[in-house]
Amino acid sequence: MTYLQRSVNMKLKRISSQSMERTLPKCPTGIAGFDEITLGGLPRGRPSLICGGAGCGKTLFGIEFLARGAQDFGEPGVCISFEETSDDLAQNAISLGFDLKALERANRLFIDYIHIDKSEIAETGEYDLEGLFIRIGSAIDSIGAKRVLLDTPEALFGGLNDEGVLRSELRRLFRWLKDKGVTAVITGEKGEGTLTRHGIEEYVSDCVVLLDHRLQSGVVTRRMRVLKYRGSMHGTNEYPFLIGQKGISVLPVTSLGLNHKISDERISSGIPGLDEMLEGQGYYRGSSILVSGTAGTGKSSMSAHLVNAACARGEACLYFSFEESPDQILRNMRSIGIDLARWIKKGLLHIHSTRPTAYGLELHLVEMHNLLEQHKPKVVVVDPLSSLMSGAGENPGDLTNMVLRVIDRLKQLGTTAFFTSLTSGGHAAEATELNISSLVDTWLLLRDLESDGERNRVLYVLKSRGMAHSNQLREFLMTKNGVELREAYLGPAGLLTGSARVAQEARERDNELMLKRESEDRRLALNRKLRAAEAQILALEAEREAAQLELKTAAIENENRRTSALTQRADMARSRKVNSSPKAPRPQIPEAGV
Amino acid sequence: MMAIKKDGMARPEYDLRLYVAGQTPRSVQAFANLTKICEEHLAGRYRIEVIDLLVHPQLAKGDQILAIPTLVRTLPEPIRKIIGDLSNKERVLVGLDVRSTE
Numbered sequence: 001m002t003y004l005q006r007s008v009n010m011k012l013k014r015i016s017s018q019s020m021e022r023t024l025p026k027c028p029t030g031i032a033g034f035d036e037i038t039l040g041g042l043p044r045g046r047p048s049l050i051c052g053g054a055g056c057g058k059t060l061f062g063i064e065f066l067a068r069g070a071q072d073f074g075e076p077g078v079c080i081s082f083e084e085t086s087d088d089l090a091q092n093a094i095s096l097g098f099d100l101k102a103l104e105r106a107n108r109l110f111i112d113y114i115h116i117d118k119s120e121i122a123e124t125g126e127y128d129l130e131g132l133f134i135r136i137g138s139a140i141d142s143i144g145a146k147r148v149l150l151d152t153p154e155a156l157f158g159g160l161n162d163e164g165v166l167r168s169e170l171r172r173l174f175r176w177l178k179d180k181g182v183t184a185v186i187t188g189e190k191g192e193g194t195l196t197r198h199g200i201e202e203y204v205s206d207c208v209v210l211l212d213h214r215l216q217s218g219v220v221t222r223r224m225r226v227l228k229y230r231g232s233m234h235g236t237n238e239y240p241f242l243i244g245q246k247g248i249s250v251l252p253v254t255s256l257g258l259n260h261k262i263s264d265e266r267i268s269s270g271i272p273g274l275d276e277m278l279e280g281q282g283y284y285r286g287s288s289i290l291v292s293g294t295a296g297t298g299k300s301s302m303s304a305h306l307v308n309a310a311c312a313r314g315e316a317c318l319y320f321s322f323e324e325s326p327d328q329i330l331r332n333m334r335s336i337g338i339d340l341a342r343w344i345k346k347g348l349l350h351i352h353s354t355r356p357t358a359y360g361l362e363l364h365l366v367e368m369h370n371l372l373e374q375h376k377p378k379v380v381v382v383d384p385l386s387s388l389m390s391g392a393g394e395n396p397g398d399l400t401n402m403v404l405r406v407i408d409r410l411k412q413l414g415t416t417a418f419f420t421s422l423t424s425g426g427h428a429a430e431a432t433e434l435n436i437s438s439l440v441d442t443w444l445l446l447r448d449l450e451s452d453g454e455r456n457r458v459l460y461v462l463k464s465r466g467m468a469h470s471n472q473l474r475e476f477l478m479t480k481n482g483v484e485l486r487e488a489y490l491g492p493a494g495l496l497t498g499s500a501r502v503a504q505e506a507r508e509r510d511n512e513l514m515l516k517r518e519s520e521d522r523r524l525a526l527n528r529k530l531r532a533a534e535a536q537i538l539a540l541e542a543e544r545e546a547a548q549l550e551l552k553t554a555a556i557e558n559e560n561r562r563t564s565a566l567t568q569r570a571d572m573a574r575s576r577k578v579n580s581s582p583k584a585p586r587p588q589i590p591e592a593g594v
Numbered sequence: 595m596m597a598i599k600k601d602g603m604a605r606p607e608y609d610l611r612l613y614v615a616g617q618t619p620r621s622v623q624a625f626a627n628l629t630k631i632c633e634e635h636l637a638g639r640y641r642i643e644v645i646d647l648l649v650h651p652q653l654a655k656g657d658q659i660l661a662i663p664t665l666v667r668t669l670p671e672p673i674r675k676i677i678g679d680l681s682n683k684e685r686v687l688v689g690l691d692v693r694s695t696e
Contacts, residue, residue: 115658122689125624125678130615130662131647131654138651160661160677 024231027075027147027183030068031061033250037235038226042207047174047184049204051195052211057222057243058187060096061211062149063089064247065185067098070108075146078139078182079111082155086111096247110139116159123161129169133176140182148177148184157198171203195227206230212238220360224250240401244366262286263414267313267379270305273485274444277461277470283442284466285378286414288407290385290437292421293446297457298476299420300324301483302444303381304333304340306418311343315378318371319351322387326351337481350375356387361402364388368406372413380410384420385436403436441465446476449497456497459485475501608632608640608690609669615662616648620679624663627680635692667691 026040035041042048042065050058066077081089089111090100103109112135140148153173156166177184186204188196195201201208208227213220224241226234241250266281275282283289291299307317321329329351330341343349352371354364372380388399403419410417419440437443442464448455457476461469475486475497489496489504496504612628614621625644632640647654647662657666661677667690676689 112655114660116660120673121675121677122685123678124676124685124689125627125681126620127661127663127678128620129660131613131659131664132661134615134647134651135654135659138654156660 028073029065030072031064031248037239037250038229039233042183044183045181046206047177047186047204048207049186049188049201050209050211051188051190053190056211056213057248058211059151060243061248062151062185062187063093064096066109066147066149067093069147070103076108076143077147078145079149080136081113081151082153083151085113097245107143110143112139118159140180146182148182150184150186152187152189154188154196154198154200170200174203242366245370267416268309270309271483271485273474278464279467283416285416286411287441288417289442290419290421290440291444291446292423294423294448297446297448298478298483299446300383301336301478303383303418303420304338305483306379307349307381308338310379311348316375317349317379318375318377319381321351321353321383322356325353336478365402377415379416381418384422386422400436404439407439452500454498458497606639606641608636610640611643611645611666611668613645613647613659613662613664616646621663624679628665631683631686
């Protein structure tokens with residue numbers, strides 16, 4: 001819805017820059033956000049009506065219109081007050097940061113208090129309000145005013161009896177102001193069934209803005225609507241607005257748009273395991289991070305880690321807590337080993353605890369802005385964002401707008417923002433009630449997994465713009481040394497966490513042991529086999545040697561035998577005198593050899 | 595400024611200021627009505643000062659003048675104002691808190 005709104009506004013703006021300026025000149029009010037929804041401000045040189053109930057901020061709107069005109073746009077202004085004296089007005093304006101007295105001294109502002117006391121006035125016969133015209137006229141001429149505030153001319157109805165004269169004179173007055181070419185703001189108190197008590201809206205028909213403040217679930221929210229704007233397009237929605245130390249600002253401020261300077265610097269989440277999931281480097285500086293999860297999933301602990309890491313780097317942090325007191329946060333974080341108290345002592349960390357119902361959304365926003373201004377933190381934690389829902393009443397869109405504004409502001413400042421959001425059990429985890437998921441850069445989801453009679457926390461990165469983040473579910477453990485992320489085990493029955501994971505781990509350890517033993521056995525067996533083979537080789541070798549020896553001996557014996565046979569034969573022949581020739585030599589006995 | 599002092603009294607009992615814006619028929623009428631009433635009921639006890647806001651617009655602030663014509667009784671205290679062309683004599687007398695001389 002916000003994006004739609006934004007794109008519509010952008011479109012309107014584009015149209016305005018093309019054609020509107022030609023057709024209808026506008027007078028910028030300087031009121032933050034208002035000039036955006038009216039595409040430039042109030043119609044220049046025409047009277048506009050600002051109406052609403054008591055205490056809705058009509059006079060402040062008018063005063064800011066004049067003061068900003070005098071300060072920022074070089075247009076002096078005249079304030080004709082029918083209700084408050086100039087001292088009262090000046091006093092009230094100081095709370096918005098405007099020094100009316102100084103502007104008066106510098107001739108940039110002229111305040112005239114018109115007082116009518118019915119008790120000292122008698123009426124006889126015909127009259128007109130030329131005196132009023134002359135007073136306004138001389139005031140305008142005295143400082144060359146371009147802007148006029150009439151707050152509220154309806155008071156005349158209380159002082160004068162002749163309504164017919166009054167009406168015609170008011171009609172003449174507004175026309176006269178138009179002729180004078182001044183941009184006028186006329187305030188009017190809301191009447192029953194009419195925009196103003198005496199119906200002066202019928203005379204001021206160029207631009208009508210309705211202010212409203214409404215009580216919803218015990219919390220007041222201010223709203224503004226441009227009811228009518230003749231000759232110009234305008235945002236038609238009801239916009240929440242707030243009155244802060246710097247005047248009125250209307251939400252959402254679309255002008256902030258989407259052109260923040262961004263940083264490539266990365267900062268640690270304070271949890272090593274989580275940094276690892278985010279490319280090993282953590283979040284981008286100046287990004288906005290949302291952690292959502294059901295009750296007790298460890299959202300605050302994650303905030304504490306981030307704060308702890310930031311403070312350790314020497315960066316100032318601001319922690320908005322809407323559920324716990326500072327002491328409670330310190331104690332609870334001590335229990336997981338995070339000592340935040342030392343950072344408070346060092347002045348790096350500020351914890352700001354308020355009940356979400358303490359005041360309306362707008363005041364929360366104002367306070368956030370002021371504290372941001374005051375402490376200039378590098379990291380801001382809002383814990384939890386969702387409890388501000390009660391402030392938004394039946395209109396969660398308000399909160400979205402508010403968050404958008406906070407994010408816009410923080411992005412402008414380059415501050416890293418960390419929001420936690422409580423999702424109630426029944427909802428789909430991905431659908432935060434806040435509709436802000438599209439606004440954040442990194443979205444972490446904490447979930448409870450129920451299995452085997454226990455609940456375990458798992459964390460995953462649902463999205464993280466601009467980085468290749470892990471897609472793994474990790475088990476999230478709260479230990480005495482803070483949050484630890486564990487590898488989640490995937491078993492045959494799905495994800496294993498808690499005891500099941502521990503069992504799985506044990507099983508794996510067993511398996512490993514068994515494998516180890518098996519391989520050792522195998523090694524031994526092979527060794528044995530090897531050794532056996534070697535032994536066999538030795539035995540065979542010995543056998544071979546033995547055989548060789550035998551062979552040699554056999555050869556010698558053989559030779560011996562042959563020689564001795566020859567000798568015997570020769571001896572025999574000699575003895576038998578077979579061969580009488582004495583020439584026949586005696587055969588030689590060969591040497592024994594191989 | 596048209597300032598008309600009657601009888602040259604140093605401290606008149608009735609000190610009256612009539613605010614007008616130029617010589618409009620209504621202003622002339624108011625002045626005529628006022629002098630007539632004063633002459634009838636306050637002869638010798640009054641002073642009338644006529645202030646033209648077209649000439650002296652800054653004077654409108656002092657007496658908180660809105661309507662024209664406005665008659666302001668500065669003396670006797672307290673200040674009383676009568677707006678209109680003073681055509682109703684009875685109401686002017688009541689407004690000025692003038693006790694009949696008779």
